[in-house]
Amino acid sequence: MDHLWFRAKSYGWGWTPVSVEGWLVLGLFLVGVGIDVAVLIYRQQHGSDPRRAMISFLVWLGILVAALIAICFMTGERPRWRWGD
Numbered sequence: 001m002d003h004l005w006f007r008a009k010s011y012g013w014g015w016t017p018v019s020v021e022g023w024l025v026l027g028l029f030l031v032g033v034g035i036d037v038a039v040l041i042y043r044q045q046h047g048s049d050p051r052r053a054m055i056s057f058l059v060w061l062g063i064l065v066a067a068l069i070a071i072c073f074m075t076g077e078r079p080r081w082r083w084g085d
Contacts, residue, residue, distance in 0.1 A: 006076030013081050015072045025071050032064045 005022035006015035017023045036057055043053040072079075 004076055006072045008077040008079050008082065010082060013079050015076045015079060022075070025068070025075075029064060029068045033061065036060045036064065 003019065005017065005019050005025065007018045008014075009016055017026050039060075040053055040057040043056075044050060
């Protein structure tokens, strides 16, 4: 891929967005997490089973995180543990 959306971090393991597309993906991820939290709070305040609400929250959070990691792998540098340049 010529145009990277995510660059490997200089220290540690992971990515940081370096293009508009990368920032949009990260923004959409944060919006998704916010919606997931709002749904959890709503369900807890309106008498839903707390256990089912938490399981649903964790499942959707796992899906969002897995999607973000998959996009980072597909559109970014290969990560490895780094100790700086």
